[in-house]
Amino acid sequence: MTKAGTSRLSPLSPAAIARDAAAQARRSGPQAAYNLLLRAEVAAGWRKPSLALYDHALHLIGGGQKYGCTMAQALQDDFDVTLITHRPVAAADLTAWYDLDLSRCRIRVMPLGFFAGDEAINPDRVSARGENPFFAVSRESGNYDFFVNNSMLEMVFPLANVSVFVCHFPERPKGPYFYADRYPHLVYNSRYTAGWIKKKWGIAGNRHIYPPVDMEPSGAAAAKENVILSVARFEVGGSKQQAEMVAAFAQLLAREPQATRGWKLVLCGGSGSANPYLERIRAELDARPGLPVELRVNIALDELQRQYARAAVFWHLCGLGRSNPADVEHFGMSTVEAMQNGCLPIVFDGGGQREIVDDGVSGFRFASAARMLERTLQVLRDPELRRQLGAQARQRGREFSRVVFEEKVRRFFRELAAGYAAPPGTGAPE
Amino acid sequence: MNEELKEEIARLKEAYGARKDEARSLEELAGGPVRHHYPVDLWSLSDSELDNEMGKRLGFLNDDIDCRPTKAVTSHRRFIGPVIVFFKKLLLKALRPYTNSLFVRQNRFNEQLVAFHLASFIRLRRIEERLRHLERERSGIADFGATQHD
Numbered sequence: 001m002t003k004a005g006t007s008r009l010s011p012l013s014p015a016a017i018a019r020d021a022a023a024q025a026r027r028s029g030p031q032a033a034y035n036l037l038l039r040a041e042v043a044a045g046w047r048k049p050s051l052a053l054y055d056h057a058l059h060l061i062g063g064g065q066k067y068g069c070t071m072a073q074a075l076q077d078d079f080d081v082t083l084i085t086h087r088p089v090a091a092a093d094l095t096a097w098y099d100l101d102l103s104r105c106r107i108r109v110m111p112l113g114f115f116a117g118d119e120a121i122n123p124d125r126v127s128a129r130g131e132n133p134f135f136a137v138s139r140e141s142g143n144y145d146f147f148v149n150n151s152m153l154e155m156v157f158p159l160a161n162v163s164v165f166v167c168h169f170p171e172r173p174k175g176p177y178f179y180a181d182r183y184p185h186l187v188y189n190s191r192y193t194a195g196w197i198k199k200k201w202g203i204a205g206n207r208h209i210y211p212p213v214d215m216e217p218s219g220a221a222a223a224k225e226n227v228i229l230s231v232a233r234f235e236v237g238g239s240k241q242q243a244e245m246v247a248a249f250a251q252l253l254a255r256e257p258q259a260t261r262g263w264k265l266v267l268c269g270g271s272g273s274a275n276p277y278l279e280r281i282r283a284e285l286d287a288r289p290g291l292p293v294e295l296r297v298n299i300a301l302d303e304l305q306r307q308y309a310r311a312a313v314f315w316h317l318c319g320l321g322r323s324n325p326a327d328v329e330h331f332g333m334s335t336v337e338a339m340q341n342g343c344l345p346i347v348f349d350g351g352g353q354r355e356i357v358d359d360g361v362s363g364f365r366f367a368s369a370a371r372m373l374e375r376t377l378q379v380l381r382d383p384e385l386r387r388q389l390g391a392q393a394r395q396r397g398r399e400f401s402r403v404v405f406e407e408k409v410r411r412f413f414r415e416l417a418a419g420y421a422a423p424p425g426t427g428a429p430e
Numbered sequence: 431m432n433e434e435l436k437e438e439i440a441r442l443k444e445a446y447g448a449r450k451d452e453a454r455s456l457e458e459l460a461g462g463p464v465r466h467h468y469p470v471d472l473w474s475l476s477d478s479e480l481d482n483e484m485g486k487r488l489g490f491l492n493d494d495i496d497c498r499p500t501k502a503v504t505s506h507r508r509f510i511g512p513v514i515v516f517f518k519k520l521l522l523k524a525l526r527p528y529t530n531s532l533f534v535r536q537n538r539f540n541e542q543l544v545a546f547h548l549a550s551f552i553r554l555r556r557i558e559e560r561l562r563h564l565e566r567e568r569s570g571i572a573d574f575g576a577t578q579h580d
Contacts, residue, residue: 014438021442029461030449037443046436124486128467138456157456157464173479175470200474321565324476 012044031142035161038145042421049145049417051079052108052160054137056121056151058085058094061270063211063333064168066098067189068150070212071166074406075413076104083107084140086121099214099301110136123153128176138179145420146413154180154201162416169193169330170200185416190331190352207412210355212405213397215308215337222309224390226263228376229311229343231304231334232318234271234278234297239327241317242267243281244369246293252373253291259380264292265315268307271297305341312386313379314338316347320369325351332356339363339397342390346375362396363389477558484554488547495540498533 017040025033042049055068072081081104088109091102114133115121126133134155141147142159149156150166155177158165165183170193180186181203188194188205197205228249232240249265271278278297285293296307316335319328328351329335335345335356345363347353357363364379366372379386398404453459456466475483503518505511522529 012435014434017435017438018442021446025446025449027461029458030446030453031459032461034443034446034450037439037446040439044432044435124482127486127490129490132466135456139450139459142450142459157460159459173470173475173483174468176467178466178468179464324478326476326478 012040031159034142035159039161039420042145045421048078048080049420050082050143051075051146051148051413052082052084052141052144053148053150054084054141054153054156056086056123056153058083058107059087059089061097063331064150064152067168067211068148068166069094069098069100069102070402070405071148071150071409072105073100073102074409076102078410078413078417079146081105082144084110084137086110086112086115108140110140112136123155123172126155126177132177134177146416149183154178158183162420164416167193167197167205169326170197171326174201187412190355192328192351192355193330196325209405209408209412210400211331211333212402213333213336213340213400214402215305216340216398216401217305217309221342221394224312224342224386225310227307227311228263228265228313228315229268229307229338230266230315230317231268231307231337232316234269234275234281236272236275236277238277239318239322240269241320242269243277243284244317244320245315246281246284246291248369248373249293250288250291252376255373256377256380259377263380264294266294266296266307266311268296268299268304308338308341308343311338311341311343312390313376314343314345314347314363315372315376316345316353317372319348319350319353320366320372329353336397336400339393340401341397342394344379344386344390344393346372346379348372356396356400357393358396361389362393481555484551488544488551491540491544491547495537495544497536497540 017037021033021036024036038050041047053068053072055065058065058068069083072083075081083102083105085107086109089107091105091107094100094102112121112133115125123134132155134153135157138157138159141156141163144160146162146164147158147160148164148166149158152166152168152171154165154170154172154174157179162185163183164185164187165180166187166189167180168189170180178201180201185207186197186203186205187207187209188197189209189211191208194205194208197203230240230242230245232242234240234242245265245267253260267281278295282295285291285295296303299307314335316329316332318332322328329348331352332347335347335353338345339356339362345357347357347363347365349359349365349367353365357365359365364375366375379389450459456464470483472480472483503515503522505514505518507514
């Protein structure tokens with residue numbers, strides 16, 4: 001909380017508020033005086049607190065953006081919510097992408113001259129040699145009671161009374177225009193992320209909220225087919241390792257033709273128009289026409305749901321053989337989606353996956369390729385094990401549902417709002 | 431009383447809002463000194479972060495290859511300013527033959543240095559790719575026979 005947020009108001013009278021605001025402005029500048037007035041309005045019960053949720057990439061589909069938008073949906077009854085971004089995006093798009101109702105949220109688009117035209121808003125281009133283009137966002141943050149930075153963008157100095165930094169992973173080191181330590185509240189999406197925030201930025205998160213995952217089938221669970229599924233973006237750098245999955249599956253078929261008869265591998269994921277990595281996988285599959293591997297690129301949500309519903313096993317290799325922590329899954333939403341559909345997950349033992357899959361209880365984790373093949377063969381040979389662990393995975397997956405996420409978000413912000421709106425001097429938490 | 435208070439708060443918000451808008455710096459807004467930068471601890475960076483850092487800094491070096499002065503000659507003195515500007519311009523013109531040869535040499539040096547760093551950077555990337563390949567072999571991934579891609 002800024003200096004204004006911790007100040008005490010005198011008994012409310014026009015003269016007293018003017019005197020307090022003037023004193024605050026003398027001590028801590030005009031923003032602090034303004035914050036005092038904002039808080040007085042909320043404390044008097046004249047309006048709901050205003051909340052700005054900032055995401056510089058709101059116009060793009062992503063897990064982080066889904067997190068922020070779901071947060072906005074959960075808060076729009078208690079707060080007057082504004083979504084701040086830099087490129088045009090319609091509320092209807094957000095609704096379609098994430099299946100959310102954001103009808104009571106406003107969208108404020110603030111173009112930044114620093115990133116002209118269609119150029120990507122890449123914070124890596126900002127250096128201590130020049131001005132901070134995100135100063136405009138800092139300035140805007142001071143017009144709201146609450147400011148939530150969902151961008152992982154540490155270059156925005158918060159000026160609101162209550163400021164929350166949501167960190168999905170500390171992508172950049174502590175360097176130029178680093179203000180993440182100026183946020184009194186830091187929300188993290190997994191314990192893995194929290195560990196890296198501490199290690200890279202030297203600050204501790206104080207609220208753990210796992211991302212919302214809502215892929216549970218609406219009706220009765222469909223019968224499982226002999227399908228091993230992977231759902232991951234086809235990253236140009238190949239960090240999700242679909243090429244390795246194809247090779248691993250081919251090896252399984254060759255080594256154990258009996259156990260793998262009738263099984264196929266389905267690779268689902270998004271991709272941009274030009275993707276040499278995806279082309280390489282396509283070429284590999286063209287070269288082996290008999291290999292039972294299906295590629296499903298940029299499929300619609302309902303098609304993805306069908307794939308989850310029918311798949312018996314789920315593979316996730318991201319992080320295997322990589323030494324860089326950023327190349328390991330920070331959480332692993334697609335693993336949870338698979339679990340909510342009763343797919344038995346066989347995932348790399350690292351990053352956020354460790355927090356999702358209990359090894360041997362709700363799936364299997366592996367640290368080496370050999371172990372992954374071994375576990376896969378084990379479950380392919382044992383339908384009862386698949387059924388049992390699949391059911392336990394489904395149960396575990398429910399713990400990460402949107403309902404659970406929204407409940408945690410509401411509880412956290414209601415705590416903050418209670419302290420903020422309490423009559424000054426009552427000793428309420430601030 | 432409530433209405434009076436509302437009106438007063440609205441008036442004050444407008445006044446302080448205007449002062450806020452006039453503030454030119456974060457320090458003015460935040461009401462105190464602000465630490466903006468931290469030296470990047472290169473030793474603590476991961477490989478991909480170092481990669482990023484190197485690319486970024488190489489870009490900055492490239493932007494600064496040309497070291498000739500670009501700013502126009504100015505003076506903020508109220509009355510004698512134009513006279514100062516005249517003499518500054520005269521001095522710069524008189525020294526140009528000497529400074530130019532220096533700048534040309536410096537620019538050439540800068541270009542060579544940036545090109546050298548870029549070549550080193552590319553070599554490092556190739557060595558990293560080979561190293562990654564070996565790491566994969568060690569972890570057993572290469573047993574899959576997948577094409578190497580990164």
